Amino acid sequence: MKNQEKVQDLIDKRVQAKLGGGEKRIDSQHKKGKLTARERIDMLLDDGSFEELDMFVTHRCTNFGLEKEKYMGDGVVTGHGTIDGRIVFVFAQDFTVFGGSLSETMAQKICKVMDMAMKMGAPVIGINDSGGARIQEGVTSLAGYAEIFQRNILASGVVPQISAIYGPCAGGAVYSPALTDFILMTEDNSYMFVTGPKVVKSVTGEDISTEDLGGADVHARKSGVTHFKLVDEQEGAMLIRKLISYMPQNNLEEPPVYPTNDPIDRLEDSLNSIIPDNPNHPYDMKDVIHSIVDNGEFLEVHRHYARNIIIGFARFNGASTGIVANQPNFLAGVLDVDASRKAARFVRFCDAFNIPILTLVDVPGFLPGSGQEYAGIITNGAKLLFAYGEATIPKVTVTIRKSYGGAHDVMSCKQLRGDFNYAWPTAEIAVMGAAGAIEVLEGRTIAGITDPAEKAKYVTEKELEYKEKFANPYEAAAYGYIDDIIEPRNTRFRVIRAFEALQTKKVLNPPRKHSNMPL
Ligand code: HXC
Numbered sequence: 001m002k003n004q005e006k007v008q009d010l011i012d013k014r015v016q017a018k019l020g021g022g023e024k025r026i027d028s029q030h031k032k033g034k035l036t037a038r039e040r041i042d043m044l045l046d047d048g049s050f051e052e053l054d055m056f057v058t059h060r061c062t063n064f065g066l067e068k069e070k071y072m073g074d075g076v077v078t079g080h081g082t083i084d085g086r087i088v089f090v091f092a093q094d095f096t097v098f099g100g101s102l103s104e105t106m107a108q109k110i111c112k113v114m115d116m117a118m119k120m121g122a123p124v125i126g127i128n129d130s131g132g133a134r135i136q137e138g139v140t141s142l143a144g145y146a147e148i149f150q151r152n153i154l155a156s157g158v159v160p161q162i163s164a165i166y167g168p169c170a171g172g173a174v175y176s177p178a179l180t181d182f183i184l185m186t187e188d189n190s191y192m193f194v195t196g197p198k199v200v201k202s203v204t205g206e207d208i209s210t211e212d213l214g215g216a217d218v219h220a221r222k223s224g225v226t227h228f229k230l231v232d233e234q235e236g237a238m239l240i241r242k243l244i245s246y247m248p249q250n251n252l253e254e255p256p257v258y259p260t261n262d263p264i265d266r267l268e269d270s271l272n273s274i275i276p277d278n279p280n281h282p283y284d285m286k287d288v289i290h291s292i293v294d295n296g297e298f299l300e301v302h303r304h305y306a307r308n309i310i311i312g313f314a315r316f317n318g319a320s321t322g323i324v325a326n327q328p329n330f331l332a333g334v335l336d337v338d339a340s341r342k343a344a345r346f347v348r349f350c351d352a353f354n355i356p357i358l359t360l361v362d363v364p365g366f367l368p369g370s371g372q373e374y375a376g377i378i379t380n381g382a383k384l385l386f387a388y389g390e391a392t393i394p395k396v397t398v399t400i401r402k403s404y405g406g407a408h409d410v411m412s413c414k415q416l417r418g419d420f421n422y423a424w425p426t427a428e429i430a431v432m433g434a435a436g437a438i439e440v441l442e443g444r445t446i447a448g449i450t451d452p453a454e455k456a457k458y459v460t461e462k463e464l465e466y467k468e469k470f471a472n473p474y475e476a477a478a479y480g481y482i483d484d485i486i487e488p489r490n491t492r493f494r495v496i497r498a499f500e501a502l503q504t505k506k507v508l509n510p511p512r513k514h515s516n517m518p519l
Pocket residue numbers: 025097098099100101130131132133134135136142145146168170171172173
């Protein structure tokens with residue numbers, strides 16, 4: 001072959017490689033409403049920034065006559081590119097090649113970009129669309145998965161890892177996404193489960209559809225496995241780009257700052273009257289969040305799961321901030337097993353990646369009952385407590401209304417190394433609510449009063465006395481547990497000033513191999 005022919009041969013090979021499993025299979029992918037691996041990467045990254053690696057890798061399997069069926073790239077497209085000019089490493093499983101099933105060589109390709117991401121200190125984004133282990137390859141495929149898992153584990157807390165699920169993700173394959181920081185699933189085409197509906201039927205007799213067992217909706221609402229449920233892959237690409245904008249490249253860097261025109265001293269008058277006079281009436285904590293962050297922009301994470309607590313990212317004067325807030329609009333903002341787990345993992349993500357946390361508190365306590373006790377509210381509540389107490393990033397807490405009992409301690413109180421703990425004048429910081437407290441303290445006296453009117457009068461008087469003494473922020477402020485009581489409409493300014501003061505914060509935990517948090 002002459003040299004010029006060699007160049008043409010390369011060009012032809014590249015065209016061939018880009019067809020993956022061929023036009024027919026690409027058409028079939030499109031008919032299902034799915035994009036191809038390269039289309040997905042192109043949509044995700046800055047225009048023209050993708051540099052593909054290992055395009056000429058092919059599998060080495062000779063079982064079941066597989067040596068006669070080879071595709072360049074072998075079932076996954078890998079490489080690097082940029083998002084808003086910042087480098088990221090990506091892999092996208094190519095369903096047109098053996099259903100995106102994982103071969104030994106495919107695992108090697110994925111591991112290569114993961115290793116590079118670690119070496120360069122850059123995020124890894126994985127797009128999953130795969131029939132699982134390549135059946136013809138047997139144990140080498142299982143070993144390949146384990147090589148990926150090991151890298152997911154070592155990269156955890158070092159570089160951000162995001163997994164998009166745009167097709168099947170079943171069996172042990174689910175564990176790579178599960179080890180990453182954030183999972184996104186499309187509504188129509190994706191599913192995740194350890195065993196599919198057929199195995200479920202044969203083992204337990206349960207009849208259940210793919211969708212009901214592992215679709216995006218159940219994982220967004222019930223299991224909490226996915227952090228985001230998407231209408232389509234376009235939404236996924238936008239969301240990943242946005243998510244990345246709140247994160248640093250790695251654990252040794254700070255998140256990027258996006259300058260804002262939103263004045264730092266903007267007063268939000270509506271906040272002075274947002275809290276209803278009746279403490280049992282709800283309000284929407286998201287209104288508080290939207291009105292204090294830069295330009296009202298808040299990227300909520302886990303929107304459909306454990307809605308009694310809100311988590312997500314926003315910016316204060318351009319600086320990325322994680323927000324954790326009780327939601328009085330749902331289950332009165334009570335802390336339960338799911339809410340504790342949800343918030344704990346988020347706090348740990350923020351702490352690992354130098355993202356300060358603002359905690360907005362309105363919590364009546366932990367949800368009582370055998371259901372919660374049997375589900376391990378003790379261990380799970382301890383997760384959130386542990387996460388806050390272990391976190392060394394700047395922590396600012398604003399108590400909006402209720403802050404009762406153990407939940408008061410858990411929600412980033414002063415003694416868990418809260419840096420600035422503020423309260424609105426509407427705050428109620430006490431061991432328990434007035435009704436419960438009076439029942440315990442005055443139960444015997446109340447029982448002794450026979451006249452119902454007299455009894456009611458006595459209870460009301462005692463509750464009022466308790467409320468005046470405890471259902472306010474001044475008792476806690478008198479001890480210095482609350483650093484200041486702030487005017488609600490000035491919250492944005494006070495929070496920004498607090499985070500500015502914390503920019504040089506340095507706190508180290510004692511040296512140890514690792515903590516043993518309650519899991
Ligand atoms: C090899 C596979 C494959 C696999 C699909 N294909 N899965 N090839 N190994 N695991 C191939 C098909 O033969 C087909 O090839 C092409 O991919 C597309 O598959 P279809 O079945 O036509 O597509 P669809 O109807 O959309 O169904 C997708 C599917 C189904 C639901 C994923 O293919 C399926 O059930 N596959 C098997 C899933 C599975 O049991 N995997 C192993 C799980 S165990 P052609 O040539 O026709 O295009 C596992 C353990 C992991 O993963 C453990 C990790 C620790």
